[in-house]
Amino acid sequence: MNTPPVPRKKKSQGLARYVPALGWLRTYSGETATNDLIAAVIVTIMLIPQSLAYALLAGLPPEAGLYASIVPIMLYSVFGTSRALAVGPVAVVSLMTAAAINNVTATMDVGYAAAALTLAGLSGAILVVMGLLRMGFVANFLSHPVISGFITASGLLIAASQLSHILGISAEGHTLVELLLSLATHLTDANPVTIAIGVTATAFLFWVRSGLKPLLLRLGLPKRGADFATKAGPVLAVVVTALLVWGLRLDEGGVRIVGAVPQSLPPFTMPDLSTDLIAALFMPALLISIIGFVESISVAQTLAAKKRQRIDPDQELIGLGAANLGASLTGGFPVTGGFSRSVVNFDAGAETPAAGAFTAVGLAIAAMFLTPLIYFLPKATLAATIIVAVLSLVDFTTLRNSWTYSKRDFGAVAATMLLTLLLGVEIGVTAGVLLSILLFLYDTARPHVAEVGLVRGTEHFRNIHRHRVLTDPSILSLRIDQSLYFANARFLEDYIYDRVIDDKALKHVVLMCSAVNEIDLSALETLEAINERLKEMGITLSLSEVKGPVMDRLERDDFLQHLTGAVFLSQFDAFETLASEVPGLSEGETGKTLTRAARFAGA
């Protein structure tokens, strides 16, 4: 069953390239609008409690969460390339925001909310600049395992940080240890009523996620209705607990509530651009930008793939950058494309970024008219929505998979998780990225070199230790399984010297370069040295299966003139040509091969 192929990405020109909206608006129909509108309603209902909650997580007043979800989402719908991505405050970025701002407010005389604006502005500027420099590829340097490990660890940190609200106590800290200690010390001031509300709300929300939908379907509700009810679950929790607090005046009993939230559209705000604040926030902003971008782009690409759509990473940088600049000018804080909200948006049938714009309108209405209703909303309820949301991010399968598949990946993931939990998000993710790159470099520095022989009846050469192959005592065929560059040139040199030393029969060394994609200047010098040394030992050096690009470059140097052997099109040519100089191959060879193979396997 052939499904329609992916539409080829056409590079749009001029303005349209930087304003993708101009593309989809041209074909915008009434039907599409209806679908977008329906999706928007569902997402809005889901976002109201969520954005309040993430503001709480970021350490900001609840309205900041609403503001951060209005203008940014509109700007993204103009500049972004994803059809379904929903931009706004997300868990991990909110946590990183809290960590970054607490650091600066601790040492500098600057307002918390003001620092949040500067952080969003910086992050927006960084993203736009990266986009204009077409640096979308940097996302590739964060390995999947490292990211998933980081998200999982952050999820645990976030859940731990929300426990204090569930218990009705105040706990501080940016590492698991700090948080748990702080919780333990304040445990005595725990408020029973708050606990009752918090635990019930959490349990209820978990049940809504898992148990509600099947139940409703069994009761014969149409699927769409069931979906809607599930999305509305959090709102129900918000309403019920708010009414409870109001009816029984539980706030006088010590239950912490959201309190007065201004009724207004997002205000115009000017971020503090003092140089020392910018200097202090630059690195955190850079980290937040990259992490946010990677989280957002992976969500966008996953959803786009399902509809055979394509995402342009460079334009995404600009879209997210615009969103963050918008956030910094309208009382928000750093935002990015969120996983859960985007999936909801997608499932609800959003077809274009217009859905995002409609959502923004919905939230604007909420900001103007509904805020009085959340005066009595207990913070414990918001904490419950956060905990339920982030625990869905926690996923240890990567840890298990990487353990069975590759210890190197496992090491990177484990280190990222541990460091994130013990030393905080910034150190954790930085260490993870650096570690995965260093491990890769370390591997390329000791290339895999295989001694190969001819697979009987073919022209194909394989490792003499893994296959029953023909070899010739006068020829040493080495397949180099790595590009040759400064970090591994010396290794090859030593390998060859150690191998040829006591092999008296040897007349020719052939380097099979099928896996050599590059030979840099350092490696070239090394090859010249090897050629010289082998010459002194009466052994010729030849190359085979040298790739076009590599060959082009070698021809610019005089190495090929000094080469004692030749450059063969294929290893088979090399073998035929050189072997013909000595008594032809006999069955005996195979025996010899195997004994030699055995000897090496032993070594």
Add this chain to the structure above:
Amino acid sequence: MNTPPVPRKKKSQGLARYVPALGWLRTYSGETATNDLIAAVIVTIMLIPQSLAYALLAGLPPEAGLYASIVPIMLYSVFGTSRALAVGPVAVVSLMTAAAINNVTATMDVGYAAAALTLAGLSGAILVVMGLLRMGFVANFLSHPVISGFITASGLLIAASQLSHILGISAEGHTLVELLLSLATHLTDANPVTIAIGVTATAFLFWVRSGLKPLLLRLGLPKRGADFATKAGPVLAVVVTALLVWGLRLDEGGVRIVGAVPQSLPPFTMPDLSTDLIAALFMPALLISIIGFVESISVAQTLAAKKRQRIDPDQELIGLGAANLGASLTGGFPVTGGFSRSVVNFDAGAETPAAGAFTAVGLAIAAMFLTPLIYFLPKATLAATIIVAVLSLVDFTTLRNSWTYSKRDFGAVAATMLLTLLLGVEIGVTAGVLLSILLFLYDTARPHVAEVGLVRGTEHFRNIHRHRVLTDPSILSLRIDQSLYFANARFLEDYIYDRVIDDKALKHVVLMCSAVNEIDLSALETLEAINERLKEMGITLSLSEVKGPVMDRLERDDFLQHLTGAVFLSQFDAFETLASEVPGLSEGETGKTLTRAARFAGA
């Protein structure tokens, strides 16, 4: 003409492994002793002015140069693995020492000489620890071009820094600009007599290097004698200029002289180990250790190769570390294996590290009895010896070679040179190393992928754009010329999607993995995604020529069960098997190939 092969390096056990001296002492004969002794005499004569000069370059009193050449060389002869390496103060490291110490003495209340001891101690500790951790491989991460560029730039910096002594003025600075400005501003205080001495000495020493030896040989002097005279040249300059100053009391005419130098063996000194001094000097010490190690190991390996000897990089770290610890305890400063002195030692016939020990004795005698003789030695003469020595390090050929061979290498070299000259040695070399690594990463992130076809009459597959090959419209054969890992997985995914989109005839995609040495977890997830997507498009995905180690790992995952195609031993097998499903190949194919090739070449 077979020459004896390189003796295989045998891993010595226990104490002998960490004390190589135990090895060569066992077979130490009288004849060897004689050769070592002769070499020692020549090296000693050469080292007396050189070590005074490098102390001057490092900003320390002249005797520090002698002290740094006595105990360190003895310790290296016990712990080092090179037979000919001569350890002591060298130009580049002395320059880095001056830079590092000026930085700390500018901000902290610590003596210059005291800081030098701490720097040497730190560097020694770092080297020993690296040695015990068997981290000799780090030397590989400095590319040859970057190092040679750095050495050249340092040479220029050093020469510039010595001009002030030639002119008899005091100029400060650690970058070319600073130095030249400082020279310009003080030019008016230049001392004519000093200039006369300095210029003459410089000219004389250049002549000794180039013109003297041929002359003596023409005059019928035996080669060894001529060599000796050449080495003694600097000493002659020292003696003559010192006598001049003494005879004509030129010092009263403003010629700066070395002055009083204590007559004594190296004193026992305890480095200042205050934590903040250590903190301030750690990074410089790390840089000095690595640069010193790389310079030393490349000299040692070059010389060892000539005699079919082997160097153990890990043990070298311990040897150099011991030498630096020794320097910090006996009034010295950071040392390493020097190029010129080692070559002289080697040419003079040194056979074992004992030559080094004898040299140390010679210098100890000099320190005790000869220092009064250099009271009147003008600093200009020492400056002249430095200039002549370092200008031999200046070499722009790397710049030219890298330009023709690889723009990437050129970029790294040029950046290293410029930054070293303009921003100083520490920034220069750090930037060079990081840049060469980033450029390598950037390349591996966009792997070379070639569409391949069968070379007529062989089983060999080559790029359809470079060779006249057979292809089958239903088969897309892609040779991936790079290991697949997190940084390039996404690139491959996009490449394949873009390629298959509008190729209706396509039934099979075969990834030829002959160049794939690793598939990490991120890349595996990507392959699973590609397999899924192609499946939906009715196209199978197969792999060919998967390497043993890669295959072993793939088998630990369930990817191979989901794979829609097969894993073929060779690309030829894959082609035969899959092609047989459609009308066999006809001459027409070739035409088709070429048109397709043309289309792609155009794209």
